[in-house]
Amino acid sequence: MSMTRRGVVAALGTVAAGAARAQAPAGRVFDCHLHIIDPRYPLVENQGYLPPPLTWPEYETQARPLGITGGAVVSGSFHGFDQSYLRAVLGALGPEWVGVTQVPNDIPDEAMADLARARVRALRFNVFRGRIDSVDDIVATATRAHAAAGWHPEIYADAAALAPHADKLAKLPSPIVIDHLGMTERGLPVVLDLVAAGAKVKATGFGRVDMNVPRVLEAIAARDPSALMFGTDIPSTRARRPFEVADLELVRRVLGAELAERVLWRNGAEKYRIGQAGRA
Numbered sequence: 001m002s003m004t005r006r007g008v009v010a011a012l013g014t015v016a017a018g019a020a021r022a023q024a025p026a027g028r029v030f031d032c033h034l035h036i037i038d039p040r041y042p043l044v045e046n047q048g049y050l051p052p053p054l055t056w057p058e059y060e061t062q063a064r065p066l067g068i069t070g071g072a073v074v075s076g077s078f079h080g081f082d083q084s085y086l087r088a089v090l091g092a093l094g095p096e097w098v099g100v101t102q103v104p105n106d107i108p109d110e111a112m113a114d115l116a117r118a119r120v121r122a123l124r125f126n127v128f129r130g131r132i133d134s135v136d137d138i139v140a141t142a143t144r145a146h147a148a149a150g151w152h153p154e155i156y157a158d159a160a161a162l163a164p165h166a167d168k169l170a171k172l173p174s175p176i177v178i179d180h181l182g183m184t185e186r187g188l189p190v191v192l193d194l195v196a197a198g199a200k201v202k203a204t205g206f207g208r209v210d211m212n213v214p215r216v217l218e219a220i221a222a223r224d225p226s227a228l229m230f231g232t233d234i235p236s237t238r239a240r241r242p243f244e245v246a247d248l249e250l251v252r253r254v255l256g257a258e259l260a261e262r263v264l265w266r267n268g269a270e271k272y273r274i275g276q277a278g279r280a
Contacts, residue, residue, distance in 0.1 A: 027261060029248070030096075030268035031071030033179070033204040033231030034059060037078070041085035046077035046129055054235040056089055062234055066248060070096030072121065072272055074154075076237065077129040083115060090119050098272045100124050100154055105141050109148035116149035121272045122177065127157035135165040139172065146173045152271070154179060159187025159194075166190055170197035177271065180205035180233070181216050188216055195220060195227045200271050203251060203263060204231035207241035214254045221255055221263075228255075229268035 037043070037054045063071075073089055075082075079102065086099045099120040103112065112123075123145045125138045142153035152174040155162070159182030162169065169176055175198035182191040182201065188211070191201060201220050206213050220227050230251055236242035252260040269275075 027067060028070075028265050029066055029068045029230065030265045030272075030274070031063060031068045031232050031234075032229040032268040032272070033074050033202050034063075034071055034234050035076050035237065036073055036085065036089050037076075037235070037237075038085050038088070041088070042080065042082045043078050044080035044082075049078070049238060051076070051078050051235070051237045056092070059234060063232070066232070066245065068232070070269065070274055071231070072098050072100050072268070074100040075102045075124060077126050078237075086120065087115075087118055095119070096269075096274050098122075098274070102126065103141075103145075105137055109144065112145055112149040112151070116151065120149070121151065122154050123151045124154045124156065124179075127155060127161070128179075128183065129156070135162075135168060139168050142172050142174075142176075150174075152177060156180070158183045159190040160184055162187070162194075163190050166193055170194055170199075175199050177202060177229075181209055181211065181213070181220075183209055183211075185211035185216070188219060191216075192219060192223050195223045199227065200229055200267065201227050202231050203228045205233040205236070205239060206247045206250070207236055207243065208233070208239035213250065217251065217254050221259060225259055225262060226267055226270075228263045229271060230264045231268075 035054065036056055036059060037051050039053045043050055073086060075086060079085065081102055081104055083101060086101055090097060090099050100122040101115060101120050102124050123142060138153065145151040153172060154177040156179040159178060176194065177200045178191055178194065179202050181203060182188065195201060203217060217228065232243045234243050251263055255263060
């Protein structure tokens, strides 16, 4: 694992030079965080926002040159509890593509199990966008979802706000996944504590976070080399800037080739159980 100060400086220089200087990535990539926004299916306004469309063919046009051959389609705040778009996308794709959904707390166990059979692998709790208020609700629903469908929980939040609840989250039956590096630098201590308890962290959304991304990548990888999972965050809804190829190159330059291979494919593919059947 190569994570020297010189490597960090080089990575920052690459980002400053802009996406035009980024090299096309070598090897396959698992995109652990992407959104498909198909206007044929229901969308729900969130905090006055509705996203522009991004259909699967439009995503694929961006993803193919990056070496992306699998990934996790994630339900955003604007999808509400609709499952129709997710079922349609996953039904058209191969086994290296899975889903992350949102559900109401009172969803029946069999409905979750049915979604698992459709290759939904995880349940997302959107604290950052105001969709979830109670950590106790997260714990209760995540515990039931793991038993019924084998799902792990994913949390979109400023990790600093999770500090009072870290012990509860660390004891869930399936370790959590933290979106977008935990969003803020002040949340890093919480992220590292949760990583020590088995959490995974999405190396995504570099254009939306408030942190020194290279330093945070180094810190998480040093705590647990299996923790980081790369994602594009395409189409980067509401981010200050969208995903750039330079973001992927940043991962390679900061972490070094060997660890980057784990972060870009293996860690995500293992967490999302690629190639495994859904819970029957």
